[in-house]
Amino acid sequence: MTSGTLPQISASQVESPDSLVARFGPERPLVLDSGVELSPLQIAYQTYGELNAARSNAVLVCHALTGDQHAANVHPVTGKPGWWSTMVGPGKPIDTDRYFVICSNVVGGCLGTTGPASINPETGKPWALTFPLVTIRDMVRAQAMLVDFLGIDELFCVAGGSMGGMQVLEWAASFPERVYSAMPIATAAIHSAQNIAFSEVGRQAIMADPEWRGGRYLEAGTRPAKGLAVARMGAHITYLSEEALHRKFGRRLQDRSAPTFTFDADFQVESYLRHQGEAFVERFDANSYLYVTRAMDYFDIAGSHDGILANAFRGTRTRFCVISFSSDWLFPTGNSRSVVHALNAAGASVSFVEIISDKGHDAFLLDEPELIATTSGFLAAAARKRGI
């Protein structure tokens, strides 16, 4: 039915360099929230560490909007360290000497898992906007297929930040018996109106680029690079706090002693943002950006549980560690607090830490001592309890 193999390239935009790929044929479609059956499906993933004999030490790490499966290895496209190399590795909180760590590219993504840049086998062309919309729950269902494929019944932990944290919460809600512990970080159980608004501006920036061509840019051999860069620049501001931007850049000028009285990037912060935009388009597919932001917009766990978030977690035995950052204004602490209140109402085991940091939302990706200490402590205690 499926096979774990070295990467095979099915389209230029869906390479999965250095990743394992699980393939699911027509007999095992992914049934999406929209009702569409997606098939064939391939999932690109990385693993770190060894699965123990009891198959009890697996940790699933879930990536954020623009992340991918390369959590803890050098990224094959950018050459930079994996996005969670502060958290995953030997002796790190998610200790690869102790745990078997899995990280897969989400469905709808662009680094090896089936998404809008994949070839639709019925047409022989990239799906583009004919790809069905996916939800966070669809992403989690695909991950569950991968976990099945790897022969793992229960995950010792599911962990992730931002959109990764949404997946953590959805795992705990959809598959409570398969999640021993959960670490949703800098996240929410519902995407706010403000965050939907930011998503929409990014999508409109992409769609405004004539090179987007109604989504069919791959067939035309082009890319909406300018629109995608603008989307990234705007989003990037929301990942940092005002304090962080002030400390990093303030109003310092770039390579000059006085303003040029032009539209050049006089200020360092302008130059930084332009670089962020340009670098991003080298590694991310514009249509995937549309699909994955849309998945976040639709996310509302309470909405699928009679409007009561606690109902999503009643009877759960999962141990939760909820973490927020004080200067995160994209997923403010209030969002995490709502999750904690619901978990308390459901009688769950919950630890909650708001980490005081001025680094904003992206703090979950940084080497924050309190994040390291909190997650290490939580996982070590859970591992003792679990007998790992």
Add this chain to the structure above:
Amino acid sequence: MTSGTLPQISASQVESPDSLVARFGPERPLVLDSGVELSPLQIAYQTYGELNAARSNAVLVCHALTGDQHAANVHPVTGKPGWWSTMVGPGKPIDTDRYFVICSNVVGGCLGTTGPASINPETGKPWALTFPLVTIRDMVRAQAMLVDFLGIDELFCVAGGSMGGMQVLEWAASFPERVYSAMPIATAAIHSAQNIAFSEVGRQAIMADPEWRGGRYLEAGTRPAKGLAVARMGAHITYLSEEALHRKFGRRLQDRSAPTFTFDADFQVESYLRHQGEAFVERFDANSYLYVTRAMDYFDIAGSHDGILANAFRGTRTRFCVISFSSDWLFPTGNSRSVVHALNAAGASVSFVEIISDKGHDAFLLDEPELIATTSGFLAAAARKRGI
């Protein structure tokens, strides 16, 4: 040298319907901070009420980024009430039965005052990006020329919000003897790194639109409408608080009972933002958006006073009323507090009110009872003192 006349149309983008226009010839150039002498210069403006015999009752109202001179009359393009009709009019805080109110379009703007869409007389073509960069101080210098032209030595009050508030502070710093009282609202004496970042994303969205054509779209008979709409959408989010977006729209769906699983505007907030973008391009020039945002970025009063904001106001006799809104995250209360501290250090007469509101930055444009009460009281007391 100059003449107050009915509007004359010098280019399609610089019409000033229903406005008065003051023209300044080559013998009276506007000397800009960049060193460039801008000439000829025309300033489109509106007045409300009557100048008294002592010429002591003039109030200058300064508009924000996307505002214009139509503060208190029906807007000739949109047909909507003037942008500050809550504040300016008979019996309003800036009472046109009592004061002579002036509001002019800023230099670099696009509703009648000389800006990048105006015709460069040397080439017979629109200035586009050959128009010199202007600063907030340049806007204020142009307003001072208009005030001279109207035969007014001292303004009873200079008032405005956001970028209008920047002009108020610059008036008080540059022409202290001409400003009896000042009301800087929802503003700052320096544009923050985060605000520069938001500006830059908007500019990049415009410049990414191929219809921008290096700024020469008017010559080509086109407009970067999509890019400008994206810029407006992104900026608009910053004008509202998260609470306001939540209250106005939440996650409510637009004209449908369930998500469509498409990229249509499922959510009301998406539909609202798209409308904001589309409506904006009908009334605003893209190059003006570049120039005016740049003027805000360069704004740093302390920077031109040895880095000490109080130095800009030493010896001032102007009476200040500084107002901020608790949920304004674009110009947070901390910005106003810095202004108040500097004014206190300079020994100025200052009132400071932080108005508790969940409406965000745009609260200064709304019918906020505490804003009305505060400004009415401040102006009435100042008018008594001034003998108006």
